[in-house]
Amino acid sequence: MADIYEALVKIVDKDYISTSKEERYLYGRDPGLMPPHEPDYVVMPAKVEEVQEIVRLANREKIPIVPKGGGLSLTGLVIPQKGGILLDMKRMGKIIEVNEKGSYVIVEGGTTHGALKSYLQKHYPHLRHSIPDSPPIATVVANAVIHGQGRLTQQHGFNSDMVCGLEVVLPTGEVCKIGSCAVSQYWFSKGPPMPDMSSLFFGWFGTTGIITRMALKLYPCKKLRDVMLFLTDKADLVPDIILKLGRTEMMEDVVVSAQPIPLRFKGNFYILAFITGDTEEEIEFKKKMAWNTLWEYFESKDGGFVSLVSEMKAPMMSMPSKETTKFADVSKGGGFEYSGPIAPIEKYPVFVKKLADLAEKYNLFYASSARLIDGGHCMMFSFSYTFNRAEPDSMVRAKKALDEAAEFALENGGVMWKPNIDEQKMMMARMDPNTLNLMKKIKQLLDPNGIMNPGNWEVS
Amino acid sequence: MKKYQAQIHRCFRCGYCKFPTDYSAFNCPSYNRFRFDTYSTGGRLWLTYAWLKGELPWSEHLAEVLYTCTTCKNCTEQCPMKFAPDIVDWIIGARSDMVEQGKIPARIKRFLESVYSYGNPLKIPRTERGAWANGTKKYSQGDEYLFYVGCLGSFDENGQKMAKSLVEVLKAAGVSFGILGNDEECCGNEVHALGETELFQTLAGKNIEKFKQLGVKKVITLSPHAYNVMKNQYQGMGYSFDVYHYTQVVSGLIKNKKLKTKDSEFKVTYHDPCYLGRYNKVYDAPRNILQGIKGIKLVEMDRNRVDAFCCGGGSGNFVTDYLAGGEDSPARVRIREAEQTGADVLAVACPGCMVMFKDAVKAEDVEGKISVLDIATIVKESIVA
Numbered sequence: 001m002a003d004i005y006e007a008l009v010k011i012v013d014k015d016y017i018s019t020s021k022e023e024r025y026l027y028g029r030d031p032g033l034m035p036p037h038e039p040d041y042v043v044m045p046a047k048v049e050e051v052q053e054i055v056r057l058a059n060r061e062k063i064p065i066v067p068k069g070g071g072l073s074l075t076g077l078v079i080p081q082k083g084g085i086l087l088d089m090k091r092m093g094k095i096i097e098v099n100e101k102g103s104y105v106i107v108e109g110g111t112t113h114g115a116l117k118s119y120l121q122k123h124y125p126h127l128r129h130s131i132p133d134s135p136p137i138a139t140v141v142a143n144a145v146i147h148g149q150g151r152l153t154q155q156h157g158f159n160s161d162m163v164c165g166l167e168v169v170l171p172t173g174e175v176c177k178i179g180s181c182a183v184s185q186y187w188f189s190k191g192p193p194m195p196d197m198s199s200l201f202f203g204w205f206g207t208t209g210i211i212t213r214m215a216l217k218l219y220p221c222k223k224l225r226d227v228m229l230f231l232t233d234k235a236d237l238v239p240d241i242i243l244k245l246g247r248t249e250m251m252e253d254v255v256v257s258a259q260p261i262p263l264r265f266k267g268n269f270y271i272l273a274f275i276t277g278d279t280e281e282e283i284e285f286k287k288k289m290a291w292n293t294l295w296e297y298f299e300s301k302d303g304g305f306v307s308l309v310s311e312m313k314a315p316m317m318s319m320p321s322k323e324t325t326k327f328a329d330v331s332k333g334g335g336f337e338y339s340g341p342i343a344p345i346e347k348y349p350v351f352v353k354k355l356a357d358l359a360e361k362y363n364l365f366y367a368s369s370a371r372l373i374d375g376g377h378c379m380m381f382s383f384s385y386t387f388n389r390a391e392p393d394s395m396v397r398a399k400k401a402l403d404e405a406a407e408f409a410l411e412n413g414g415v416m417w418k419p420n421i422d423e424q425k426m427m428m429a430r431m432d433p434n435t436l437n438l439m440k441k442i443k444q445l446l447d448p449n450g451i452m453n454p455g456n457w458e459v460s
Numbered sequence: 461m462k463k464y465q466a467q468i469h470r471c472f473r474c475g476y477c478k479f480p481t482d483y484s485a486f487n488c489p490s491y492n493r494f495r496f497d498t499y500s501t502g503g504r505l506w507l508t509y510a511w512l513k514g515e516l517p518w519s520e521h522l523a524e525v526l527y528t529c530t531t532c533k534n535c536t537e538q539c540p541m542k543f544a545p546d547i548v549d550w551i552i553g554a555r556s557d558m559v560e561q562g563k564i565p566a567r568i569k570r571f572l573e574s575v576y577s578y579g580n581p582l583k584i585p586r587t588e589r590g591a592w593a594n595g596t597k598k599y600s601q602g603d604e605y606l607f608y609v610g611c612l613g614s615f616d617e618n619g620q621k622m623a624k625s626l627v628e629v630l631k632a633a634g635v636s637f638g639i640l641g642n643d644e645e646c647c648g649n650e651v652h653a654l655g656e657t658e659l660f661q662t663l664a665g666k667n668i669e670k671f672k673q674l675g676v677k678k679v680i681t682l683s684p685h686a687y688n689v690m691k692n693q694y695q696g697m698g699y700s701f702d703v704y705h706y707t708q709v710v711s712g713l714i715k716n717k718k719l720k721t722k723d724s725e726f727k728v729t730y731h732d733p734c735y736l737g738r739y740n741k742v743y744d745a746p747r748n749i750l751q752g753i754k755g756i757k758l759v760e761m762d763r764n765r766v767d768a769f770c771c772g773g774g775s776g777n778f779v780t781d782y783l784a785g786g787e788d789s790p791a792r793v794r795i796r797e798a799e800q801t802g803a804d805v806l807a808v809a810c811p812g813c814m815v816m817f818k819d820a821v822k823a824e825d826v827e828g829k830i831s832v833l834d835i836a837t838i839v840k841e842s843i844v845a
Contacts, residue, residue, distance in 0.1 A: 015786070018496060020521050022507055026498050031473050044495055070475060071497075091495055114483025121482070136483040137475030322540040328472035329541045335472065389469040389509075 011053040016044040027086045032337040033399045034076025039086035046091045048212040056173040058451045066453045067206045069142025074337045075420035077205045081455025109141045109212045128221035133321040141211045146418040154253045157374040160202040163190050165215035171447035187215035206453040208446045222276035230271040232303030235349040244293045246376040250286045252276045259367035333388025339405040340382045341414030351381045362397040464553030468509045473502035477535035480767035489770040489790035490528040493783045501535035508554040523565045528782045531653045532734040532770035555655025567780040580611040581779045590641030592620040599638030606676045607637045612811035613682040619811035625836035633718040649689035650776040672699045679703045684736035684810045711745040714752040721842040723755040729803035732768035733810035746809045753842045759801045773812040791820035806832045
């Protein structure tokens, strides 16, 4: 242990290395429900060369490395299951370059979404990126690594789909560029027209390398933004309603909320359609399109648009979404977690019923937020339950509900988003054996010593 | 059970507490300095809860993590939860438990012992408290204001300059006031923030008793810390009086043309002290003073008002100095931010900020480029006799 600490001190300023019980305690757990496990070292590198040297050291000593961004997946993806070195990447937080005409930004591996949002607003107010609902400390890279979603996901897919170049420290210590940046000074493509190797690093939860730089596509930031609220009490209609909104190709984002309190929410489905425009005319036109496309539900008295005053709109439109975070305090217990399958949109009615059934079975408070992905190819549906950290029993009940929700989602054709290690096992048990074997081969090839975030995607 | 013990588990550790409103930088001074999540408010609350539950034993490091909080209240402003107003009180509550158990770091112990023995954290005999005053009149019944000088104003070289400047400004405006001199006690704001509840009660009790005996109706404070504690803690302790930070009084004097100022020509940026701004929402009075002096051009730093980045001196850190050292120390970060505005002068309204920034200007090696001046001195230099 002492030797490894001494070796780390030669790589990183010792002020940014800790073996103290306090840092190990905190970095050994996340706000969700997965059991804690402490790292032996918490290290904060400042540059790619330091990351390389740490990886080489870990290979020599055969000790695990877990790269961490904001640590907000809630599913324990950066809990060091086998100890070792936890790399907190947030000292690598620079915004390196904005290529305005190429519409992309290059950030370091620990840049937060908050910092990027603020930077673009100040220096490039006509450009934006897809901001997730998670708090601003979530990092751009880690969010892409877990295939996160954001405000532009309805239009452009998962946030990982918006990546256009990577610099990665491989598990064996080499620095590797992925995408157009491997052959050009421009970072406009993560692969095409070459073989797309970027997918070796997304969805793998840091088991295949550490992303130290990433280019992300930027999109026009229109001058005006608004939100419409469509209300229905018929879950069966929700899939068609959100698909129709998506197929107008005029919505920035489409999100459905369901929760039992306040009482006015119970039994109702709140469909939020966000729109943007450069002029009032553009906004009004898009609103009219939304009205027209959903008019039949108004006529059949199955739903209608709700008038919103600006005070009501502001929290709905905030980016990132403070309202989402507030859910953690609904039970005054400091905790919530959600199981978030990516699933066919048609499954919304059965998922939302299961959400309420599990809440009743386990005596939990629930909520759900479903987001249309990529114009309507699928949705993210969150089975969200609160728990009280001061009441261990409520944590056990919430975990059981989430496990059941995951099983249910998989049985109904869903695929778990940012799965915890239990859910990873559920998915691998169902996975095509050849696919599983391919995953195993890829991991063995890239990480021969098995040092990268071990415990995750462990194919037996 | 203390209130904080029943509530502290409610922190979700979402991290909003690390940022200003626009997320442009890390705005928690200790998190920005140390970068481990433990040094953010969420980290502190989780560690404290672990300590209460017996999952973490007390350690010097745990206590230092708690005591590096400057109580700047950025977290309170940014936390999205309903319990946000209580967060800093929870940290103070945990400190209070550590004090009661005698488990505090050596630096904090020295600070508190010094206040106990000397009546100030700087270990200077209390008989020298009024030495700076150079004949300034002592308060007597009938004076409109008591000028409460505070520990830094009484003992610190730069604080004394601030106090002397303010005395001249008040005299020039014909304000009726007096000081307590050696009879003044430490206000106790930092003692309260460090969790020494009993000592705080003693200090507050002595000051209140004195005010009562003298029939003090209005107090002007040099320090926002004293202003805060008298406004928010002393009230309800047996004697009511009005309290003003000096910028509130001086801005009124300028507005009512009690002070005539000459033209100046320099560019100023203003640093909001946490205990004036976030704690008491006094943002305009200092700015009104600066803008009331013809020729002064006020430019804002990116982080200002509710988003101002703390100098790192709060909660006794102007003495304990936990956050010093290195480029990421809050005062040095703030000096660089001030410099970026192109200002000639960084204006302050707090002797604690003054202490921190004077050191930081040297550390940043920008002494010739930007001056740190307090608003009282800026006004004094501008007065036309």
